[in-house]
Amino acid sequence: MRVLLVEDEVRLADNLAAALRDGPGFAVDWAEDGMAGDHMARQVSYDLIVLDLMLPKLDGLGVLKRLRGRQDRAPVLILTAKDGADSIIELLNAGADDYLAKPFDLGELIARAKALIRRGKGAAHPTLRALGLEVNTLEQTVRREGVPVDLSPTEYRILEYLVHRPRVIVSKRELLEHLYDYNWEHHSNVIEAHVSNLRKKLDAALGDRDAEAAPVIETMRGRGYRMAPEGPGEAHDLASDEPKAGTDRLR
Amino acid sequence: MRLMLHPRSIAFRLIVAVLAVELVSSVVVVFLSFGYERHAHFKSFDTLIHGRADEVMAAIGDADDAQDDVMLDQSVLHFPQDEVYEAFDDTGQVLGRSPNWQGAGAAVPPGSKDGFVELEVNGRMFRAMHVHGGRFAGERVRGQGKMHTVSVLYGATTDRVWRAIDGAVEFYAAGSLLLLLVTGPLIAWLLHRGLLPVRQLAALAAQVSAEAWHFDPPASARRTPELAPLTEAMESVLQRLERAFLQQKTFVSDAAHELKTAVAVVKSSLQLLNMKKRTSAEYKAGLERCLGDCLRLEEIVAKMLTLAREESARNGTGDAQATDLAGCARESVRLLETLTALRGVQVTLVEPDAAVGRSRVAVAEEDCLLLVENLLTNAVQHSAPGSVVELRITVEGPEMVLEVEDHGDGIDAEALPHVFDRFYRGDPSRTRNTGGTGLGLAICKAIAEKAGGSIVLESQRNQGTTATVRMPAAVRAEQVVGR
Numbered sequence: 001m002r003v004l005l006v007e008d009e010v011r012l013a014d015n016l017a018a019a020l021r022d023g024p025g026f027a028v029d030w031a032e033d034g035m036a037g038d039h040m041a042r043q044v045s046y047d048l049i050v051l052d053l054m055l056p057k058l059d060g061l062g063v064l065k066r067l068r069g070r071q072d073r074a075p076v077l078i079l080t081a082k083d084g085a086d087s088i089i090e091l092l093n094a095g096a097d098d099y100l101a102k103p104f105d106l107g108e109l110i111a112r113a114k115a116l117i118r119r120g121k122g123a124a125h126p127t128l129r130a131l132g133l134e135v136n137t138l139e140q141t142v143r144r145e146g147v148p149v150d151l152s153p154t155e156y157r158i159l160e161y162l163v164h165r166p167r168v169i170v171s172k173r174e175l176l177e178h179l180y181d182y183n184w185e186h187h188s189n190v191i192e193a194h195v196s197n198l199r200k201k202l203d204a205a206l207g208d209r210d211a212e213a214a215p216v217i218e219t220m221r222g223r224g225y226r227m228a229p230e231g232p233g234e235a236h237d238l239a240s241d242e243p244k245a246g247t248d249r250l251r
Numbered sequence: 252m253r254l255m256l257h258p259r260s261i262a263f264r265l266i267v268a269v270l271a272v273e274l275v276s277s278v279v280v281v282f283l284s285f286g287y288e289r290h291a292h293f294k295s296f297d298t299l300i301h302g303r304a305d306e307v308m309a310a311i312g313d314a315d316d317a318q319d320d321v322m323l324d325q326s327v328l329h330f331p332q333d334e335v336y337e338a339f340d341d342t343g344q345v346l347g348r349s350p351n352w353q354g355a356g357a358a359v360p361p362g363s364k365d366g367f368v369e370l371e372v373n374g375r376m377f378r379a380m381h382v383h384g385g386r387f388a389g390e391r392v393r394g395q396g397k398m399h400t401v402s403v404l405y406g407a408t409t410d411r412v413w414r415a416i417d418g419a420v421e422f423y424a425a426g427s428l429l430l431l432l433v434t435g436p437l438i439a440w441l442l443h444r445g446l447l448p449v450r451q452l453a454a455l456a457a458q459v460s461a462e463a464w465h466f467d468p469p470a471s472a473r474r475t476p477e478l479a480p481l482t483e484a485m486e487s488v489l490q491r492l493e494r495a496f497l498q499q500k501t502f503v504s505d506a507a508h509e510l511k512t513a514v515a516v517v518k519s520s521l522q523l524l525n526m527k528k529r530t531s532a533e534y535k536a537g538l539e540r541c542l543g544d545c546l547r548l549e550e551i552v553a554k555m556l557t558l559a560r561e562e563s564a565r566n567g568t569g570d571a572q573a574t575d576l577a578g579c580a581r582e583s584v585r586l587l588e589t590l591t592a593l594r595g596v597q598v599t600l601v602e603p604d605a606a607v608g609r610s611r612v613a614v615a616e617e618d619c620l621l622l623v624e625n626l627l628t629n630a631v632q633h634s635a636p637g638s639v640v641e642l643r644i645t646v647e648g649p650e651m652v653l654e655v656e657d658h659g660d661g662i663d664a665e666a667l668p669h670v671f672d673r674f675y676r677g678d679p680s681r682t683r684n685t686g687g688t689g690l691g692l693a694i695c696k697a698i699a700e701k702a703g704g705s706i707v708l709e710s711q712r713n714q715g716t717t718a719t720v721r722m723p724a725a726v727r728a729e730q731v732v733g734r
Contacts, residue, residue: 009512009515009516011516011520011540011543011544011547012512012515012516012519015516015519015520015523016519018523019519019522019523019526022523022526022527023526054508081507081508081511081512081515082504082508083507101511102508102511102512102514102515103511103512103514103515103517103518103519104515104518104519105518105522106518106519106522106523106526107522
């Protein structure tokens with residue numbers, strides 16, 4: 001999952017980015033002011049935007065209004081040092097999804113961030129279930145038909161992203177975009193290697209119990225990957241190579 | 252109609268004053284009318300009895316007797332019952348008198364001029380006129396006869412006159428009293444109407460509160476010459492108050508934001524460190540970062556307290572101390588040697604001349620040091636390595652001028668008016684490199700203003716910034732004595 005952090009206080013931003021990377025394993029981009037944040041939100045389809053309210057150049061409310069003005073549906077978590085119900089009401093009415101008052105608890109911030117991402121993708125419970133898979137997003141563990149599967153952090157993140165949207169074709173570019181922040185080199189063959197390993201590990205979990213089982217992650221040649229459908233023809237072939245437009249339509 | 256008749260109200264006092272003036276005027280009117288009526292009535296009374304006395308005099312004629320006497324023909328005299336008269340000749344012999352009287356005796360000496368006398372007749376006061384005249388008895392043509400000097404005294408009671416006077420005075424007094432009774436409520440009503448603009452103004456002023464500063468004085472109050480200055484004063488006071496209140500509110504909100512953010516940094520640093528097991532080297536590095544965050548929090552609190560101290564003392568410059576500005580400048584340059592060396596910036600202090608050496612500014616030494624240090628730190632931090640920061644101190648007339656000039660990146664024109672605002676940071680990316688709380692220049696301004704001076708910042712983008720502080724100069728006291 002990729003998160004945009006818009007925060008002008010550099011030490012706070014450092015800590016938040018570190019916590020979001022270390023804890024739930026999100027890819028975090030940091031913008032130091034409102035204009036930069038707005039600019040970055042236009043480039044990438046973020047799974048969550050953590051937005052400070054008092055920002056130089058363009059304040060948090062302004063960023064939020066621009067975001068919602070162009071129909072961007074990314075969940076937004078506001079960080080505010082302001083007191084008073086009025087400003088909170090104004091924020092929520094302007095399209096914010098949640099807020100945290102400074103000084104906040106880091107654990108709470110992470111929990112809310114996860115919940116917002118989950119909700120943004122239509123899941124209500126932190127444990128995701130699809131196609132015999134069980135992904136516990138809190139413990140970051142995966143079971144297939146009850147058998148634990150040991151995954152590397154990147155493999156887990158790929159699986160988590162795919163499980164959030166079963167039966168949808170996810171392009172390699174979209175995967176890259178949501179798993180890595182700006183500081184990573186983007187190579188699609190990295191994804192291919194990780195998906196290949198992931199598929200092997202998931203198959204290994206089944207052993208020879210159900211050799212007839214369809215592969216969980218299907219490769220759609222030239223288009224990307226999707227969690228295998230229960231029956232052919234049911235797939236909603238909506239993904240495209242333009243990840244921004246594709247994700248927007250899917251959410 | 253609700254009358255404002257509180258004992259201390261203006262309306263009440265005005266009513267009382269007007270009624271008192273009215274009362275005094277009525278008393279004066281009554282007295283004057285009494286005097287006038289008495290004069291007028293007595294004048295006509297006197298004319299009346301004069302006429303009557305002349306009538307009596309006319310009735311005196313030749314008695315046609317051998318002694319050539321005169322006599323009074325009373326058959327032609329018809330006077331009111333309560334009036335009296337008497338006629339006598341120079342021998343004192345009474346020629347005739349009214350039947351209701353015994354005579355006045357020798358009240359009127361014969362031969363005296365015409366005039367009035369007061370008589371007591373039958374126990375009542377009478378006013379009487381005596382007239383004198385000559386009467387010839389006998390036959391003048393034949394050289395016979397005799398000249399008689401006769402006197403007539405005619406009197407009437409003054410009771411009627413007094414009754415008339417009393418009546419008139421009573422009429423005036425009653426009229427005045429009635430007027431007084433009518434005008435009291437009338438004035439109250441008029442005042443109530445007349446004071447309507449005051450009440451409207453008060454009602455609107457009462458609506459002003461810390462939440463709702465809007466004050467739109469009624470047009471009636473603006474048009475009233477007595478209320479216009481008050482209205483204007485209220486408006487300007489409210490505007491100033493609102494501005495001060497808003498400033499204070501902004502400051503509190505900004506301060507809360509800064510403090511909460513600083514606390515959030517400390518808290519998140521600690522929680523991040525505690526999120527998972529770490530090596531002791533990681534813990535050590537983490538703890539050092541936390542300490543750094545704490546120091547920053549400490550700096551913000553210290554600067555806020557300094558600013559509060561400087562601003563609260565702004566109007567009370569009673570403890571003005573004579574401080575050597577040039578000395579402070581030298582000390583600041585020495586204190587900042589480490590920073591300037593670190594940033595590779597050269598600081599030159601333009602050597603003060605003799606006049607500067609003698610001059611002092613009315614600031615406490617620590618404040619003076621803080622002022623120069625803050626400006627110098629700003630200049631050094633915004634200078635590129637290798638550039639020069641110039642510190643100049645001069646005396647211009649009654650003022651000491653401190654200039655700190657750097658050749659750094661400068662400040663944007665749109666940011667320049669806000670640099671003295673509390674918590675204002677012109678360029679966030681720059682403060683990120685240099686730290687800073689956004690309070691330094693606000694503190695400088697407070698110090699300069701406390702000393703009765705001013706501070707301005709001039710800047711050109713990419714050319715540099717010059718901070719100029721002007722403070723009233725004071726020549727050191729002992730040198731004045733020594734001369």
